[in-house]
Amino acid sequence: MTAIKLESNPPEIAKKTVAIIQITRIGDILQTCHAARLLKINHPEFETLLVARKQFVEPIRFIVDQTFDKVIELDFKSTINLTDGVKGSVKNILAQVEKINAHPISASINLSFSKTSTYLHSLIKSEHKLGPYYSQGHNKVIQDKWSQYLFSTVMRGDLNPFNLVDLFSNIVGVNKKSTHLSTEEYSKKNKNNILLHPFASQGKKMWQESKWTEVIFKLLKDNKDLNIHIAGSRQDEESYNKIINNPILENFKNKIHPMLGLPISDLYQKVDESFLFIGHDSMVSHLLSFKNVKSLTISLGTVRPQETAPYALNNYVLSPKTKCFPCFPDTKCDFYQCHADISYQAVINMATQLLGSNTISKEILKKDISAFHLNSINIDKTTVNKVGQLTFSNVIDDEKSAKSIFKDFYQIIWSYNFSELDLNLDTPKFNRETTALLKASVKSIETLYELSEFGKKYTRYILEEISNNSPNLTLIKEHSTKIDEIDRLLDVLAQADGLLGPAVDFAKVAKSNLHGDNIVKLTESAFYVYQEISTVSSILYDFMNSLGVVTSSKEANTKSVRTNI
Amino acid sequence: MNSDNTEAFKNDLLKDLNTVQKSLNEKGLLTEEDFALLLMSSILEEEG
Numbered sequence: 130m131t132a133i134k135l136e137s138n139p140p141e142i143a144k145k146t147v148a149i150i151q152i153t154r155i156g157d158i159l160q161t162c163h164a165a166r167l168l169k170i171n172h173p174e175f176e177t178l179l180v181a182r183k184q185f186v187e188p189i190r191f192i193v194d195q196t197f198d199k200v201i202e203l204d205f206k207s208t209i210n211l212t213d214g215v216k217g218s219v220k221n222i223l224a225q226v227e228k229i230n231a232h233p234i235s236a237s238i239n240l241s242f243s244k245t246s247t248y249l250h251s252l253i254k255s256e257h258k259l260g261p262y263y264s265q266g267h268n269k270v271i272q273d274k275w276s277q278y279l280f281s282t283v284m285r286g287d288l289n290p291f292n293l294v295d296l297f298s299n300i301v302g303v304n305k306k307s308t309h310l311s312t313e314e315y316s317k318k319n320k321n322n323i324l325l326h327p328f329a330s331q332g333k334k335m336w337q338e339s340k341w342t343e344v345i346f347k348l349l350k351d352n353k354d355l356n357i358h359i360a361g362s363r364q365d366e367e368s369y370n371k372i373i374n375n376p377i378l379e380n381f382k383n384k385i386h387p388m389l390g391l392p393i394s395d396l397y398q399k400v401d402e403s404f405l406f407i408g409h410d411s412m413v414s415h416l417l418s419f420k421n422v423k424s425l426t427i428s429l430g431t432v433r434p435q436e437t438a439p440y441a442l443n444n445y446v447l448s449p450k451t452k453c454f455p456c457f458p459d460t461k462c463d464f465y466q467c468h469a470d471i472s473y474q475a476v477i478n479m480a481t482q483l484l485g486s487n488t489i490s491k492e493i494l495k496k497d498i499s500a501f502h503l504n505s506i507n508i509d510k511t512t513v514n515k516v517g518q519l520t521f522s523n524v525i526d527d528e529k530s531a532k533s534i535f536k537d538f539y540q541i542i543w544s545y546n547f548s549e550l551d552l553n554l555d556t557p558k559f560n561r562e563t564t565a566l567l568k569a570s571v572k573s574i575e576t577l578y579e580l581s582e583f584g585k586k587y588t589r590y591i592l593e594e595i596s597n598n599s600p601n602l603t604l605i606k607e608h609s610t611k612i613d614e615i616d617r618l619l620d621v622l623a624q625a626d627g628l629l630g631p632a633v634d635f636a637k638v639a640k641s642n643l644h645g646d647n648i649v650k651l652t653e654s655a656f657y658v659y660q661e662i663s664t665v666s667s668i669l670y671d672f673m674n675s676l677g678v679v680t681s682s683k684e685a686n687t688k689s690v691r692t693n694i
Numbered sequence: 695m696n697s698d699n700t701e702a703f704k705n706d707l708l709k710d711l712n713t714v715q716k717s718l719n720e721k722g723l724l725t726e727e728d729f730a731l732l733l734m735s736s737i738l739e740e741e742g
Contacts, residue, residue: 205737209734209737209738211699211700214702214703214706215703215706215707215710215731215734216706216710218734219727219731219734222730222733223727226730243736244736244739244740245733245736248729248732248733248736251729252726252729252730252733263724265723265724266718266722266723266724267718267724
């Protein structure tokens, strides 16, 4: 009787909880929401829990609550205080962590990659951990390949071919085929409103005010029905006044509407299909990507355009071709050449086209803008490839640069290597200058291959020595010294040819996260890292061969590496 | 904010961080409280 009763009323199975840690700023939380939305579509059976800082998550709860089942707001500001002292504050922190651990977490995923989030992740009790955390012995651990890749590449250079949302989704592990990035246009063909966000968190990422004044003046002069709404925080007021109080805008004041300090939810509600968004890479552009408001993002300074482009289709990103762009937060810069390389004439032309047609025509740009202004910029349109990754399609240049070609190669390699995603990309067109750069890189690829093969050889020697009845410790030490030398040479190689930086950087992070708890397993794991880099270099070589840039320099180069080791 | 209290907090924090470092050197393992202290130090560092 009891058995029959149980069968007819099966016990409800508790949903597995996936906790995502994102304790950085609003823009990062919004990008995390895109990835979490994909997780929900792919795995509705999981309960999703967001761990975020109160000050950043509170203003965007209206988006977050649509994506996550539960949200835990961490309030570090009130937790750490002088009244409670150090011991009391530690207790307060543990009490906050306890709120997270009250949930039975199957997997915790740290998408913040800061030291603080790494410590926090160490305190979270979960069956599986993805993304960085500290072991009990205080070693940083990053187990999964996509997190290792993210850690090794983001903010190191401009050769990362993935948008941050796609990287987050890859770490979370979702299939993106036909599940996101609607191809439908949200914005009307003819728009009579512009939401302008001419501010950024750093001066490097922000155009000077006078340029924005020119853009506003020309757009309002040429478009009688146009209204420009300027969004920003209360701290942007000084900059706002500099833009607006210019005498040339005197007759247009009734067409300019300040929206400084407006709650984010109100801003989101106000911006409808009659709006075009123009601004720097910021939280606002990520916010509007949830509606797919037509946007033109101007990337400057430290911004990696493809990495942080708003995650929506058929939008445009304008960036300079300046050699030092993108730079790093600690790079000193007095002149801001990348700001000068983007002309306000180009921005006005692009904005005018988008206001009236939702697209930017290369022909119109070439007709209306001088070659001098066009040659110094990249205009990219966001598209999606067959595996659902957000990609850039260059609007004005048919010929690709060496960096762009390598980015494509890396996109194919990493997608297959880490997720077995098969990508087919068209054979790129390139000019003589790029041919010379690619030819120079062939030699570096050969060196990378040789070095990784030497790495395999010496790790194998160590394994063979350990397997002997009486291992010779002096020999093991000698082989290990050789491996250190190989790693140093890999660093030198990456410095000499930046195009190979991503492969070397990934090897470095993977080698610092070897699997195993004894010397045999760790050495085996090191062997596989060298094997992986050897494969990467072989594929890169094959790609270069298919482009017709490989000459018969391999033999000579191989010899030179061998004499160095 | 009282600067004397801030100074005392800073000194206590440094003292406790030293204790954690010593304990890590001796035992090779960190406790939950140690991680919470390191987390707090990292938050304060981030916020300047």
